[in-house]
Amino acid sequence: MTMNTDQLFEKLSHKLSDQYSEAELILKAEMAAEIIALKEEKNAVILGHNYMEPALFHTVPDFTGDSLELSRKAAQTDKDVIVFCGVEFMAETAKILSPEKTVLVPSNKAGCSLASSITAEDVRKIKAQFPGVPVVTYINTYADVKAETDICCTSGNAKAVVESLPGDAVIFLPDEYLAGNIARETGKHIILPTKGTTYPKVEGVDVQMIGWNGRCEVHDQFTVEDIENVRASHPDVKVLSHPECKPAVVEASDFSGSTTEMIRYIQDNELPKYLLLTECAMGDNIHAENPNREMLRMCSVRCPHMNQIQLKDTYDALKYNQYEITIPEDIRQRAFQSVDRMLKIG
Ligand code: SF4
Known part of the structure; x- marks a missing residue:
């Protein structure tokens, strides 16, 4: 069932009223409703990475997850158009796996330092x-x-x-x-x-x-000292770090894993307080789903590339068919071998 603006506003208010004003939520619900209508008109699927800003993450994607999960979804879809709300290399991976689809990334500035x-x-x-x-x-x-x-x-x-x-x-x-x-x-x-x-x-x-x-210019910024400072003021905190963090930071953490593994850890361990050493938006998104858990996060550390993609960019991507991913076929085929060998490992 397609959600209308009122239903989207209600959903956003329920999940994100502590992160946005009511006026902002009304505007975001209106934009999300327009995107969903356009998505149907264009026979498109929208994929949303775990680092997308909360109002986008909780409204327009058909699927959310990490880059690999989303690429698998891209490979399985019967839609004509894939809009990848993530950065360029992720959309490229979707194109490698689904060459016959039109793959769009909503910003041409969504790079990655890695x-x-x-x-x-x-x-x-x-x-x-x-x-x-x-x-x-x-x-x-x-x-x-x-x-x-x-x-x-x-x-x-x-x-x-x-x-x-x-x-x-x-x-x-x-x-x-x-x-x-x-x-x-x-x-x-x-x-x-x-x-x-x-x-x-x-x-x-x-x-x-x-x-x-x-x-990674984001994960590079976390230090062992950050962990020690948070542990000193929150002795009951569980520290979760992404493996793109320095080895010393990973060693000082309680758990390290991919974004999906971090989310699963929080779902499986009902502890009151977590420190997430990864892009801040993921903490916002987990908190919206689990309001009873406190997510400590260091929001001075943001990914400038992921932050390029907001609801308006997603609307423009669908409206104007931008920015389309193209890969020369000989390169795509060789890259496919590399991705496919990994997928066979699981
Ligand atoms: S957080 Fe940003 S810079 Fe870091 S790996 Fe992801 S896309 Fe690249």
């Missing part, structure tokens, strides 16, 4: 230095980088992907901290480039993970 940290040429140079070593690429990369690699991974399955590979050595790109966290979990020794794509020669050490120096 995805832009490495190029396909960088990957070719690294492979030339370590011939025969399998290459794992985090899903937070662009299609041409995925096309150079053997298999993709997400923060939720990175350990399983690394452990699925033959031999001890692996090239793991581009997130330095995720690589560090997986190296610790799998007992591997990691090296990082000293300059450009040049790696140090390490004598007498069995190098098992070759990393890169990409970082």
Whole structure:
């Protein structure tokens, strides 16, 4: 059943009245109703990443989740148009899996510091230095980088992907901290480039993970000191960190996992208070669903790319068919192999 403006206003008031004024909620409900009407007219599906702002997250998406879950939904849809309310590499992954669909991302400024940290040429140079070593690429990369690699991974399955590979050595790109966290979990020794794509020669050490120096500009900001300060004033808090955080931050946390794993942890553990070390909007969205849980979050730390996408941008995406994702077919096919191998691992 399609919700009208009054029903959307009621839903938003119920979930978000502590985050927006009544006047704001009325405007957002009106815009959401227009988007939903347009979505039906265009035979479109809207996917909303967990980091989307609450008024969008709780109204227009047909599906919400992390980038991999949403790409799986994109691959299964029978709609003509996919509007991916997330950043560009996510919409690209949807296009890799669903080449026959029109895939739109509502802003042409929704990049990612991790995805832009490495190029396909960088990957070719690294492979030339370590011939025969399998290459794992985090899903937070662009299609041409995925096309150079053997298999993709997400923060939720990175350990399983690394452990699925033959031999001890692996090239793991581009997130330095995720690589560090997986190296610790799998007992591997990691090296990082000293300059450009040049790696140090390490004598007498069995190098098992070759990393890169990409970082998420959001998760990079959390520190062990932040955790200590919050624990000092809230001794009963459970600290949940994303594996894109520094290894020392992950070690100082009670739990680390992908956005979906963090949400599941909160649903499965009925504790009163959590500190979420990830994009602040996710805490807002979880709090809206679980008003009895206190979500401590550091909202001075926001993702400027995710924040590009608001309700109005989503409306414009549908209205004006913007911004369409295109990938050259040879690159898409090679990137597909990398994503598909990961999907087969689960
Ligand atoms: S939160 Fe970090 S990894 Fe996610 S889109 Fe923003 S910069 Fe990229």
